[in-house]
Amino acid sequence: xxxxxxxxxxxxxxxxxxxxxxxxxxxxxxxxxxxxxxxxxxxxxxxxxxxxxxxxxxxxxxxxxxxxxxxxxxxxxxxxxxxxxxxxxxxxxxxxxxxxxxxxxxxxxxxxxxxxxxxxxxxxxxxxxxxxxxxxxxxxxxxxxxxxxxxxxxxxxxxxxxxxxxxxxxxxxxxxxxxxxxxxxxxxxxxxxxxxxxxxxxxxxxxxxxxxxxxxxxxxxxxxxxxxxxxxxxx
Numbered sequence: 614x615x616x617x618x619x620x621x622x623x624x625x626x627x628x629x630x631x632x633x634x635x636x637x638x639x640x641x642x643x644x645x646x647x648x649x650x651x652x653x654x655x656x657x658x659x660x661x662x663x664x665x666x667x668x669x670x671x672x673x674x675x676x677x678x679x680x681x682x683x684x685x686x687x688x689x690x691x692x693x694x695x696x697x698x699x700x701x702x703x704x705x706x707x708x709x710x711x712x713x714x715x716x717x718x719x720x721x722x723x724x725x726x727x728x729x730x731x732x733x734x735x736x737x738x739x740x741x742x743x744x745x746x747x748x749x750x751x752x753x754x755x756x757x758x759x760x761x762x763x764x765x766x767x768x769x770x771x772x773x774x775x776x777x778x779x780x781x782x783x784x785x786x787x788x789x790x791x792x793x794x795x796x797x798x799x800x801x802x803x804x805x806x807x808x809x810x811x812x813x814x815x816x817x818x819x820x821x822x823x824x825x826x827x828x829x830x831x832x833x834x835x836x837x838x839x840x841x842x843x844x845x846x847x848x
Contacts, residue, residue, distance in 0.1 A: 669810070683706070686700075707719055726761060739778060760824060
């Protein structure tokens with residue numbers, strides 16, 4: 614697969630429609646055609662796909678690291694009706710981080726988290742991510758501060774407490790709002806620069822732009838709603 618610009622692929626399984634015949638099977642031919650056309654349009658939105666691009670990541674020590682990112686895309690029909698004209702949302706993530714000693718550390722995540730920052734210290738890769746929603750925050754154990762930290766060691770990503778996360782990684786250095794139309798246009802260029810990341814991330818919450826090491830900034834309402842039982846969660 615060519616690895617420049619925006620690459621799209623289809624998922625490796627077929628999508629079909631199963632129609633159970635019954636008393637309504639004698640619909641007029643024209644009605645059937647309209648129904649089938651509507652179904653075809655809906656399935657086109659459910660077909661999924663993906664994006665591939667590279668990002669220049671500014672590390673805490675001043676170096677710039679080029680990482681490779683992919684998104685597995687969901688359906689436009691999974692979100693709110695007001696989002697129907699927006700790009701399909703990402704439901705899966707991978708980030709390939711080059712290691713100083715050679716090779717790469719691949720981080721994989723689902724829609725419950727989105728990555729904010731990466732770093733390297735003593736040859737070890739680190740990554741910080743944020744829960745996406747209140748139920749996701751609960752699923753990940755209501756972390757304080759409100760991030761999930763990972764360390765790549767001996768070929769495996771492991772979750773670590775904030776006390777084991779490098780304290781010089783203090784801000785997001787990955788592009789955050791990757792589902793927006795403006796970000797997708799940047800992704801289509803194939804390489805997202807550090808300046809673009811800085812500019813795009815200015816449109817996000819300070820809780821995402823900055824990695825706080827104490828408190829639950831920005832999640833107070835969510836915590837109160839969880840305590841009140843507003844959400845059914847599966848921890």
